[in-house]
Amino acid sequence: MPNTMSRVSRLSRVTACGAAGVLLAAVVTGCGSNDGDGDGDGGSGGKDAARTKDKNPRQSPTQVVRTTNEKTSDAGSARVEVATTVSAKGESETVRGEGVMDFKGGESRMTLGQAGERLEQRVVDQALYQKPPKGDNSLPQGKTWMKVDLERLRASGGTTDSRISDPADSFAYSKFPSDQEVQEVGEERVRGVRTTHYRAAVDIDKLTKGNAEQKKQMREQVGDTLPMDLWIDDKGVLRRHQLTMSIQKPAEGETSGPAKAEVKIAMDFSDFGTEVNVEAPAASDTADVTTKLIEQDRQKA
Numbered sequence: 001m002p003n004t005m006s007r008v009s010r011l012s013r014v015t016a017c018g019a020a021g022v023l024l025a026a027v028v029t030g031c032g033s034n035d036g037d038g039d040g041d042g043g044s045g046g047k048d049a050a051r052t053k054d055k056n057p058r059q060s061p062t063q064v065v066r067t068t069n070e071k072t073s074d075a076g077s078a079r080v081e082v083a084t085t086v087s088a089k090g091e092s093e094t095v096r097g098e099g100v101m102d103f104k105g106g107e108s109r110m111t112l113g114q115a116g117e118r119l120e121q122r123v124v125d126q127a128l129y130q131k132p133p134k135g136d137n138s139l140p141q142g143k144t145w146m147k148v149d150l151e152r153l154r155a156s157g158g159t160t161d162s163r164i165s166d167p168a169d170s171f172a173y174s175k176f177p178s179d180q181e182v183q184e185v186g187e188e189r190v191r192g193v194r195t196t197h198y199r200a201a202v203d204i205d206k207l208t209k210g211n212a213e214q215k216k217q218m219r220e221q222v223g224d225t226l227p228m229d230l231w232i233d234d235k236g237v238l239r240r241h242q243l244t245m246s247i248q249k250p251a252e253g254e255t256s257g258p259a260k261a262e263v264k265i266a267m268d269f270s271d272f273g274t275e276v277n278v279e280a281p282a283a284s285d286t287a288d289v290t291t292k293l294i295e296q297d298r299q300k301a
Helices: 002-027 045-054 061-073 150-155 167-175 204-208 212-222 290-300
Strands: 077-088 091-102 108-114 117-124 127-131 145-149 183-190 193-203 225-233 238-247 261-270 286-288
Touching: 061 193, 061 225, 061 238, 077 108, 145 150, 145 290, 150 290, 183 225, 193 204, 193 238, 204 212, 204 225, 212 238
Parallel strands: 145 286
Antiparallel strands: 077 091, 077 261, 091 108, 108 117, 117 127, 127 145, 183 193, 193 225, 225 238, 238 261
């Protein structure tokens, strides 16, 4: 059992870096509207009553889900809390994180932690920076941050390392619900705010935007659709987002990990319109790994 637990732990760390950091902002599928109620966590009866007036009762569940991305992205920024749980062979590990995201400019700052280990991630000016946990020897001596040029990475057209992802890309998930009927689960409160819980799915074909290799890889790992739950308030603003998936392959770089793992990524959004100040690490502390990632991807292809 210890070996299995160790593999699950390694898998959860990789998933947290890629899924939480990546899906995180992305899945952030539009974070909240700055509706003048501060962080939205109070959710007093009066505020909820005011929101009800803005709700359009004529919208179908599908329409609500399809429009939440645009409505929530107007908030500009938000504070985010994420929990990524990976389960395999009866064992599970949870990685928790928090940070802030600017949905307009694409900047973000996240800290992810598990079992005393912390990974920091920043996105500034289309560059992603990650600071591995202490004891990680993957960087050259004297370097504490790795840098990835996201524009170069995207231009290469590859699938790239699963641990590297720009949170801003996660916004796309809410834009691509499948044509399946959206289910309205019911009313629930998220951090004191009244919301309606919807259940939908992400369309893998639409999400991958014609990238045949990426589509093939995602279908092999998660299937044709990706289950998605959204908690949307009375103004159409996203308050919670959750993805559930079954990963069919071991994590990147793993050769003996679990063949299948269940992954659940839940994100809560609050403090819409919060100030986001993110600075790039000093150049002397960073190692640019963009070329290495592109070459690795070409070798895999």
